[in-house]
Amino acid sequence: MRKPLQLHCGIAKANSLLLALFLLPSGVYASDMAQDPAMQPDAAVAAEQQASVETWLSKLAQAVTTLEYSGLVTFEHTGMLETLKVVHGVRDGQQIERVRYLSGEPRELVSHGSSKNCARVSNPLARAELWSGAGRADVQQAYQFVLRGEERVADRDTVMIEARPRDLDRLGMVINLDRETGLPLKSMLVNSQGRVLERYQFVKLDLSPVADADLQPSSPDARRIDNNTPCTSAQSRWQVRWVPAGFKPVSVRTLSDGDMLVFSDGLSVFTVFIQRLGPGLDFKGRAIRGATVAYMDRLEVDGINYTVTVVGEIPDTTARRVADAVAVRS
């Protein structure tokens, strides 16, 4: 049963209070988030923390590319829960990944060979790339990494790391890494109000080698993607005049009906689509699914209408600003 309407006022107030709390500059509210309330802002301690975070992140980068594993996962966004089976195998140095939804409509995907990366100059979590000195400095301009303690996930001990954005242009992330292997067993995307938009969490993890049969799709209509040449840098006639600090282009692709430009700050990714589509798609506004937002707008160039869509795990305000900044390269 729903609560009566009057409650809304109370809720609104509570929300703005929360908002006020979380909109404080990260430096200020960081103080109450530190693990130990008695801890002084001691440079030595901070450095040690940082070193530890970096060790974990490099462990993570290693684990996600080289480990074979399978498991059951819950995938949750804004109150909706799905369960999936995931399998990650390595064959001839190539990653083969299979995702199958166990709830709702049967959906399945098998991805082959993401051994080559879209190498953004610096990417601490890049699948094949280790945490380099340059990457560290770069991504830390956009996020502050904090060790948040320990938690048990899927019957295993994990270490929790928070990537806290330094501005409001991107989302935050909380990742739990398996203490033994560094594999992320839980990850959450968090908005500036501290609301969890998406949570991906293992229920069961199996680290034994993956059999070939487990990498085969179990339904005939499974989608297969081949990722051997994922990162093209086609010439695009479009440019994006504004992106949040730290975001750099990682891939430009030509589609049958337009262009696709991918940007990343090392953690977050968004994609800008500029397409010639039918008049039925002249929607202006945003569509949201879990942590993924798509902002649509139209752009008229030389009498031709283009649909601009900015998609990503980013705040909708950011998506909108990016969409507004799309223009023809001069």
Place this chain on the structure above:
Amino acid sequence: MSHGKHQDRLNESLSALMDGEASELEVQRVLKASAASPEVGERWSRYQLAASVMRREEVAPVGVGLAESISAAIAQEETPFQSGSAGAEAPAANDHGWRRLLSRGAVAATVAFAAILGVQQISSPQPGTDLVADADRAAQPSVQSAPEPSGFYVAAPTTRSVGLASPRLVPENQPSQGVTGQQPVQPVLTPELMRHLNRVMIEHSEQAAHIGSQGMVPFARATYGDQVDM
């Protein structure tokens, strides 16, 4: 209050509303009645469900809270138009100004639109604008498998699954922005729009899987809306 004549009229209004043929007066009547009596609200929900089943839509029962959402939507629309005319709430519908907005088609659109808004959450950073959507979350404490770190809030589970994988749409031109009277409420998620959104979300996720990665999360996203024909 459950005496015959009133009840009959209410039933008629309800079914007219379900058929998308309710007059503005009838909408008001149903809204008022459902606010006063939970039973009416529940009946509305059942009708909605029945109608959905008949239309072979995969739609979860629309909550009783829909009435609130629509009330709120209507209240929002009223403001810009009432400011000029002394704001008299004439019970006999005279077809002027904003009331035309609530003619049959528009009412149906409003209902559908509110149904989408009402069951989802809004990530909009401005406080106050997400009242309708927030109600879902705040009405009960979040249920969490394990306590999240202090300062994080997890949305409470909901029973809904309006269009399992449909993204939620929030059109740009909100009624409160003083849109001219003739502008109808934006259509909700046409199949074409749905296909487009799914396609771009999938293509984006597949790219994201190569870039920064938290393991296989982007693949989970990429597969999520997959059952829609592409």
